[in-house]
Amino acid sequence: MARSSPPPLLFADTGTSSDQLYFSGVEVHDPFIAFGVGKRRLTLQSALEFGRVKKARTFDTVLPLEDWRARADARHPRRKAGVAEIIAEVSGHYRVRRFRVADDFPAALFIRLRELGLRLELADGPLFPEREIKSADEAKAIREGNRLSAIGLAAAEAALRGARRQGNRLMSGGRLLTSEDVKFAIESAILRGGGLSLSTIVAGGDQACDPHERGTGPLRPNELIVVDIFPRVVATGYFGDMTRTFLRGRASDAQRRLVATVREAQRAALKTVRAGVEGRAVHQQVLDTFAAAGYKTRRTKSGSVGFIHGTGHGLGLAIHEAPRLNSTAAVALKLGTAVTVEPGLYYPGLGGCRIEDVVQVTARAPKMLSNYHYEWELR
Amino acid sequence: MARSSPPPLLFADTGTSSDQLYFSGVEVHDPFIAFGVGKRRLTLQSALEFGRVKKARTFDTVLPLEDWRARADARHPRRKAGVAEIIAEVSGHYRVRRFRVADDFPAALFIRLRELGLRLELADGPLFPEREIKSADEAKAIREGNRLSAIGLAAAEAALRGARRQGNRLMSGGRLLTSEDVKFAIESAILRGGGLSLSTIVAGGDQACDPHERGTGPLRPNELIVVDIFPRVVATGYFGDMTRTFLRGRASDAQRRLVATVREAQRAALKTVRAGVEGRAVHQQVLDTFAAAGYKTRRTKSGSVGFIHGTGHGLGLAIHEAPRLNSTAAVALKLGTAVTVEPGLYYPGLGGCRIEDVVQVTARAPKMLSNYHYEWELR
Numbered sequence: 001m002a003r004s005s006p007p008p009l010l011f012a013d014t015g016t017s018s019d020q021l022y023f024s025g026v027e028v029h030d031p032f033i034a035f036g037v038g039k040r041r042l043t044l045q046s047a048l049e050f051g052r053v054k055k056a057r058t059f060d061t062v063l064p065l066e067d068w069r070a071r072a073d074a075r076h077p078r079r080k081a082g083v084a085e086i087i088a089e090v091s092g093h094y095r096v097r098r099f100r101v102a103d104d105f106p107a108a109l110f111i112r113l114r115e116l117g118l119r120l121e122l123a124d125g126p127l128f129p130e131r132e133i134k135s136a137d138e139a140k141a142i143r144e145g146n147r148l149s150a151i152g153l154a155a156a157e158a159a160l161r162g163a164r165r166q167g168n169r170l171m172s173g174g175r176l177l178t179s180e181d182v183k184f185a186i187e188s189a190i191l192r193g194g195g196l197s198l199s200t201i202v203a204g205g206d207q208a209c210d211p212h213e214r215g216t217g218p219l220r221p222n223e224l225i226v227v228d229i230f231p232r233v234v235a236t237g238y239f240g241d242m243t244r245t246f247l248r249g250r251a252s253d254a255q256r257r258l259v260a261t262v263r264e265a266q267r268a269a270l271k272t273v274r275a276g277v278e279g280r281a282v283h284q285q286v287l288d289t290f291a292a293a294g295y296k297t298r299r300t301k302s303g304s305v306g307f308i309h310g311t312g313h314g315l316g317l318a319i320h321e322a323p324r325l326n327s328t329a330a331v332a333l334k335l336g337t338a339v340t341v342e343p344g345l346y347y348p349g350l351g352g353c354r355i356e357d358v359v360q361v362t363a364r365a366p367k368m369l370s371n372y373h374y375e376w377e378l379r
Numbered sequence: 380m381a382r383s384s385p386p387p388l389l390f391a392d393t394g395t396s397s398d399q400l401y402f403s404g405v406e407v408h409d410p411f412i413a414f415g416v417g418k419r420r421l422t423l424q425s426a427l428e429f430g431r432v433k434k435a436r437t438f439d440t441v442l443p444l445e446d447w448r449a450r451a452d453a454r455h456p457r458r459k460a461g462v463a464e465i466i467a468e469v470s471g472h473y474r475v476r477r478f479r480v481a482d483d484f485p486a487a488l489f490i491r492l493r494e495l496g497l498r499l500e501l502a503d504g505p506l507f508p509e510r511e512i513k514s515a516d517e518a519k520a521i522r523e524g525n526r527l528s529a530i531g532l533a534a535a536e537a538a539l540r541g542a543r544r545q546g547n548r549l550m551s552g553g554r555l556l557t558s559e560d561v562k563f564a565i566e567s568a569i570l571r572g573g574g575l576s577l578s579t580i581v582a583g584g585d586q587a588c589d590p591h592e593r594g595t596g597p598l599r600p601n602e603l604i605v606v607d608i609f610p611r612v613v614a615t616g617y618f619g620d621m622t623r624t625f626l627r628g629r630a631s632d633a634q635r636r637l638v639a640t641v642r643e644a645q646r647a648a649l650k651t652v653r654a655g656v657e658g659r660a661v662h663q664q665v666l667d668t669f670a671a672a673g674y675k676t677r678r679t680k681s682g683s684v685g686f687i688h689g690t691g692h693g694l695g696l697a698i699h700e701a702p703r704l705n706s707t708a709a710v711a712l713k714l715g716t717a718v719t720v721e722p723g724l725y726y727p728g729l730g731g732c733r734i735e736d737v738v739q740v741t742a743r744a745p746k747m748l749s750n751y752h753y754e755w756e757l758r
Contacts, residue, residue, distance in 0.1 A: 015577075016395035029578060029591065030699060051682030052589040064678075080707075107489035108482035108501045122487045188567045198394075198575065199408065210431040212408065299443075303430030320409060328459075 007036030008127055009091075009099035009120070011083060011109055014237075018317035019102055019127045021237050025058030033087055034059070037094045044068055044090060063090065084112035091118065102127035125322075132314060132322050133336040138238065139360050139369060142315060142338050145233050145240025146358055146370035148195035152186035152229040153244050153372050156202065159185045160248045161378050165221045170248060179203065179215035186229060195231035195240075202227050208245075208352030211309055211344060221249035224259070224351035226344075230319050239319045241340050242370050243356035248378045254350055257293075259376055262353045265289035265343040269311055269325075273341065273359055273366040279329025283311040286343040287327075295345055305347050312340040315358055337361040338369060386415030387506055388470075388478035388499070390462060390488055393616075397696035398481055398506045400616050404437035412466055413438070416473045423447055423469060442469065463491035470497065481506035504701075511693060511701050512715040517617065518739050518748060521694060521717050524612050524619025525737055525749035527574035531565035531608040532623050532751050535581065538564045539627045540757050544600045549627060558582065558594035565608060574610035574619075581606050587624075587731030590688055590723060600628035603638070603730035605723075609698050618698045620719050621749050622735035627757045633729055636672075638755055641732045644668035644722040648690055648704075652720065652738055652745045658708025662690040665722045666706075674724055684726050691719040694737055716740040717748060 013031045014021040021027070023041065024034055034043040040060040045053045047066060054062045065086070072081035072089040081089075087109075091097065098119040101110065105122070113120055126132070134142065163170040163177045170177040179202040190197040203215030208226040219225060225248070230241040245259060265286045272285045290297070290307050297306025310326030315338050323331055325339060333339070339361065344354030355374070359366035392410045393400040400406070402420065403413055413422040419439040424432045426445060433441045444465070451460035451468040460468075466488075470476065477498040480489065484501070492499055505511070513521065542549040542556045549556040558581040569576040582594030587605040598604060604627070609620040624638060644665045651664045669676070669686050676685025689705030694717050702710055704718060712718070718740065723733030734753070738745035 027578070047678070047683040047687045048590055052592050054682070055589075101486065103487035104485040105487075106483040107480065107486045108484075110486035110489070111501070122490070184571060187570055191566055191570065192563060196575075196577065199406070210434075211427055213431050299426070303433070304426040308426045 005100050005123070006098040006119075006121060007038070007096060007100070008123075009033075009035040009087070009101050009105075010127075011087075011106060017104075018237075018321070019131075021317050022128055022131055026053055026056035027237075028053065033065075033083065033090075035087075035091065035096070035099060037096055042090075042094070044086065082112070084109055084116055087113060088116040088118060100127065131316060133334060134316060134338045134360060135336075138316065139336075139338065139367075141233060141236040141238035142240065142358060142360075143369050144236070145195065145231060145238050145315075146242055147240070148190045148193050148197070148231040148233065149229045149240040149242035149370065150372045151189050151193050152197060152200070152231065153227060153242060155185040155189040156182050156227045156229075156244075157246060157378065160219070160225070160246055163219075163248060165249060168220060170219050170221055176218040178218050179207075180217075182219065182227070183215070186227075190229070190231045194235060195233050197229055197231040200229055201243075203352070205351055206348045208354075209305070209346040209348045210303070211346065211352070211354065219248075222251070223247065224251075224255055224353055226352050226354050228354065228356065232319075237317050239315055239317075240370065241315055241319065241356060241358055242372060243342055243344075243354045244372060244374070244376065245353040245355060246376050246378055250379065251377050256377075258295075258345055258347075258350060259353050259355075261290065261293045261295060262343050262345055262355050263374060264293075266341055266355050266357070269341050269343060270357075270359065270366060273333065273339065273361060275335045275361050275363050276332045278332055279311075279323050279325040280327055282325045282333075282341070283327055283329065286311045290343075290345065302348075307343065307345055309344065312342055312356075314339055333361045335361060335363065384479050384502070385477040385498075385500060386417070386475060386479070387502075388412075388414040388466070388480050388484075389506075390466075390485060396483075397616075397700070398510075400696050401507055401510055405432055405435035406616075407432065412444075412462065412469075414466075414470065414475070414478060416475055421469075421473070423465065461491070463488055463495055466492060467495040467497060479506065510695060512713060513695060513717045513739060514715075517695065518715075518717065518746075520612060520615040520617035521619065521737060521739075522748050523615070524574070524610060524617050524694075525621055526619070527569045527572050527576070527610040527612065528608045528619040528621035528749065529751045530568050530572050531576060531579070531610065532606060532621060534564040534568040535561050535606045535608075535623075536625060536757065539598070539604070539625055542598075542627060544628060547599060549598050549600055555597040557597050558586075559596075561598065561606070562594070565606075569608070569610045573614060574612050576608055576610040579608055580622075582731070584730055585727045587733075588684070588725040588727045589682070590725065590731070590733065598627070601630070602626065603634055603732055605731050605733050607733065607735065611698075616696050618694055618696075619749065620694055620698065620735060620737055621751060622721055622723075622733045623751060623753070623755065624732040624734060625755050625757055629758065630756050635756075637674075637724055637726075637729060638732050638734075640669065640672045640674060641722050641724055641734050642753060643672075645720055645734050645736070648720050648722060649736075649738065649745060652712065652718065652740060654714045654740050654742050655711050657711055658691075658702050658704040659706055661704045661712075661720070662706055662708065665690045669722075669724065681727075686722065686724055688721075688723065691721055691735075693718055712740045714740060714742065
């Protein structure tokens with residue numbers, strides 16, 4: 001793709017900025033300067049990080065921060081050189097005076113760099129639009145993330161199956177089985193597998209009706225339990241993201257109809273995902289399925305019920321990235337994009353259900369990047 | 380403290396922004412709007428987060444994002460209302476036109492809000508300077524973080540003690556004991572304890588000479604092994620941060636002198652930490668101790684050796700926050716501040732050693748917020 005835009009400039013750490021991780025290819029936990037000069041990638045690193053970053057060989061040039069700070073200090077004798085002065089110094093040396101920066105570039109640095117005469121252009125959309133298109137290696141990394149998600153789902157299923165029913169309780173090892181217990185089973189299995197699962201959701205009953213409630217306290221038999229696992233692969237930084245809804249015991253007819261409808265909506269949505277189709281068309285498919293089955297979405301005094309989130313989102317080095325599959329997504333899906341497909345229905349009293357997989361967009365049926373069965377009623 | 384500055388405005392998620400977590404007191408994983416009106420705290424939340432955030436009761440007012448988006452859309456019929464238009468709409472309603480924002484406020488949003496007539500002032504320093512002073516509850520949360528660090532150190536020590544020496548190898552369960560094995564032992568113990576340990580360092584031999592190298596592959600007997608553990612307490616978001624350096628086998632005289640000198644430097648630094656003392660004075664104490672013992676810091680072709688990082692940093696909802704203890708820290712330490720004290724020496728061939736604890740600044744000797752023994756030679 002021809003790019004007339006100027007080279008990128010970043011100042012961020014790789015833990016919080018997926019753009020920085022994408023550009024740098026090496027983890028650094030404090031904010032640092034990185035930029036392009038033509039096709040070359042440069043960074044400034046302190047003595048603390050210099051050797052490690054150099055060894056990673058992901059940058060064409062690693063410059064010692066302390067030297068460039070000293071040069072900037074010499075040019076600005078009246079004030080201590082900050083990040084902006086250092087960037088101005090080094091970019092002047094490389095004769096680059098024009099950069100593109102991300103929407104979320106730090107405002108104070110943006111203003112100071114403009115004062116110093118640099119020409120900064122805010123990227124029109126993502127800083128690296130190519131991040132949306134996943135290479136074969138990236139698709140493999142996302143598959144690996146979902147292999148870890150599946151390990152977590154298996155751990156959750158085993159914990160639920162292994163629990164003993166005692167009236168309205170689920171017991172494990174003589175104690176009440178809790179969301180925390182199941183989360184620990186999931187997260188330690190994923191840790192062993194080489195991933196990190198943060199904010200894992202194991203939410204039963206009405207708790208699951210707040211889709212981002214992580215879940216707490218005893219799990220009950222005969223209740224829908226939403227298990228949403230989005231681990232990061234430590235080695236690559238890529239995410240997996242899968243959800244299944246389980247029930248230990250015997251489901252009611254209403255619960256069965258709910259789960260069947262969500263799965264039907266997911267299948268319908270998956271059939272729609274294809275290069276050239278707009279994200280909102282996929283979302284509409286879910287809305288239509290729910291409407292046809294009579295499930296209504298509405299606001300109540302204590303929050304919204306029904307289908308209260310988007311159908312999916314892009315996935316990669318960030319857990320939520322472009323594109324979105326929701327009512328406002330008027331952009332056509334591109335070949336190679338990886339997206340989650342995760343319809344859900346939430347009704348306090350009845351419970352919540354969400355089923356989520358990840359696919360890669362092709363010209364025909366999407367390629368599944370996640371794999372776990374859909375049995376959910378655990379007798 | 381009297382504050383003449385305007386109320387804060389934030390647009391960030393709580394996973395990447397510790398300011399947002401501090402202000403909000405509830406985890407939300409996608410960026411959201413939060414701001415002050417006088418002493419009240421307001422936020423806008425989508426249907427997906429609304430109920431959960433409302434239940435947390437940390438905000439005085441939780442507004443439905445969708446309603447305010449619709450109002451902003453109505454006012455700007457020619458363009459889809461973005462975050463800026465929504466902020467302008469809601470702040471207009473509350474008659475607040477002036478906000479202070481952090482240095483790292485997103486540049487694009489900053490510019491658009493100014494175009495919309497809001498007066499934004501970049502905070503002079505941290506957005507919430509009061510974050511540096513830790514309350515009793517915050518000190519307790521950091522202690523809890525360090526209780527988790529100590530659990531991790533104990534797991535590492537047990538793994539090293541439990542290994543069998545076989546010539547130049549450490550064996551465990553019939554396999555070579557690796558950095559990865561020890562990290563898993565640490566991280567799973569911390570997970571069980573209610574914490575998350577990311578980027579745990581278990582680095583032996585020359586690997587430890589890059590202080591941020593996490594460590595990989597087989598660990599060897601008679602080598603210095605740096606174990607640096609900085610877990611986050613899941614329930615509160617506060618961090619612990621402790622380092623010990625172990626050696627399984629028998630240390631050389633040079634290794635013993637290295638470790639003893641680092642510990643001596645830590646003691647000397649700890650004696651200096653007191654309200655009113657500048658961070659650089661604490662750092663100087665370490666430099667003096669190393670100089671007196673003849674340990675030199677210098678740059679080599681493959682990186683720097685000696686004492687190649689600062690003596691410490693503030694700790695709280697962020698792993699690195701104000702203040703710093705380094706050569707440029709010309710600000711007096713404040714009562715109640717929590718800082719790490721972590722001198723280290725690194726010489727490829729000999730190995731690396733770092734010893735790190737956390738203290739709270741008082742008017743006299745600092746209060747220890749971390750606790751683990753200093754035995755390191757594991758026979």
